[in-house]
Amino acid sequence: MSQNLSLFCVFLIFGLLTPSTCLNTPKQGSKSKGMFVFGSSLVDNGNNNFLANSLAKADFSPYGVDFPLGPSGRFTNGENVIDILGKKLKIPDYIPPFTDPSTRGTKIVHGVNFASGGSGILDATGALAGNVTSLNQQISNFEKVTLPELELQLGSNNSKEILSKFLFVVGSGGNDYSLNFFLGLAGSNVSLEAFTNTLTATLSTQLKRLHELGARKFVLMAINPNGCTPMALARVPTQEGCVENLNRASVMFNANLKNLVDDIRPQMPGSNLVFVNAYKMMSDIIRFPRSRGFRDASNSCCEVRQVSEGGTGILCKRGGSICPNRRDYVFFDGLHPTEAVNVVIATKAFSSPLRAEVYPFNVMKLSQI
Numbered sequence: 001m002s003q004n005l006s007l008f009c010v011f012l013i014f015g016l017l018t019p020s021t022c023l024n025t026p027k028q029g030s031k032s033k034g035m036f037v038f039g040s041s042l043v044d045n046g047n048n049n050f051l052a053n054s055l056a057k058a059d060f061s062p063y064g065v066d067f068p069l070g071p072s073g074r075f076t077n078g079e080n081v082i083d084i085l086g087k088k089l090k091i092p093d094y095i096p097p098f099t100d101p102s103t104r105g106t107k108i109v110h111g112v113n114f115a116s117g118g119s120g121i122l123d124a125t126g127a128l129a130g131n132v133t134s135l136n137q138q139i140s141n142f143e144k145v146t147l148p149e150l151e152l153q154l155g156s157n158n159s160k161e162i163l164s165k166f167l168f169v170v171g172s173g174g175n176d177y178s179l180n181f182f183l184g185l186a187g188s189n190v191s192l193e194a195f196t197n198t199l200t201a202t203l204s205t206q207l208k209r210l211h212e213l214g215a216r217k218f219v220l221m222a223i224n225p226n227g228c229t230p231m232a233l234a235r236v237p238t239q240e241g242c243v244e245n246l247n248r249a250s251v252m253f254n255a256n257l258k259n260l261v262d263d264i265r266p267q268m269p270g271s272n273l274v275f276v277n278a279y280k281m282m283s284d285i286i287r288f289p290r291s292r293g294f295r296d297a298s299n300s301c302c303e304v305r306q307v308s309e310g311g312t313g314i315l316c317k318r319g320g321s322i323c324p325n326r327r328d329y330v331f332f333d334g335l336h337p338t339e340a341v342n343v344v345i346a347t348k349a350f351s352s353p354l355r356a357e358v359y360p361f362n363v364m365k366l367s368q369i
Ligand SMILES: *[C@@H]1O[C@H](CO)[C@@H](O)[C@H](O)[C@H]1NC(C)=O
Pocket: 050, 051, 052, 053, 131
């Protein structure tokens, strides 16, 4: 592959979910034992650290500058949406990353995170980000490695009963556009509509596979407004705010994803699904940052390694400078939101009463079913 292509590819890496607002955590108990997490960098908590030749890593400073354990592979300054949601669900520790060799034994009893930055719903999506774990492979890892060990740990041969108490969070799709469709990898004649339908159909098959394994409670994360990221704005200078065709893809995918919640349920007996509209939550912040406590919704907080410097326009420079007050910024790097935004998204996901934000109900209710 030519140097230019590889740079371009690298540049477009990652991208996924996320949404919204700061309410207080309700005190109700949760019946959820934990979470299994699948997806890309917005929910990855360090899986790519352990992959050789992965270009999508965040295991260096200034990532983690506000995280208790420092740089951990999370693509933000502090906690990601999964960490915050885990606390609201009263899960005792951070969910461990699958690829960490120490994620074994009793460490897995509250769930495991399989997400991999740069990966997508389609297997082909990951290739350009180097070594990443596709959603299909993530599900296989869950089935072949984690599930047998979980049965051992919980002393049960009935995984269906065990798994019904866990949440299955899936946040993928952004990279299928930025690292696949918009690079023309799907073929020059494939329309955005057709490609989006392929994504939804593939995801539907993947959810059914999890259901067959015993998953019953699903949290589906919408794709972010990727046309509004510092990376997108740097690539395509626009007069008015965000890059429209990138956002159009997100909106189309999210509409399908929301419909899937109703369409797939009859095919997955006993299941409940929640669609988390991270797109809306983030767009609301980007449109009116000040009224939501933010000062900068278009620049990255960290110094990003730009394409002209051999970087991607996404990731922070190793040891580069950062903004003094991370809470003022919507984006930490060229693509990923700050912890402050993650708090908004996780809080709304957990307890928002609005069906425009959580459909058909919030994660707190899902956890109590
Ligand atoms: C990806 O990383 C894993 C773990 O380090 C390694 O076993 C595998 O060979 C790597 N694959 C590629 C294509 O580099």
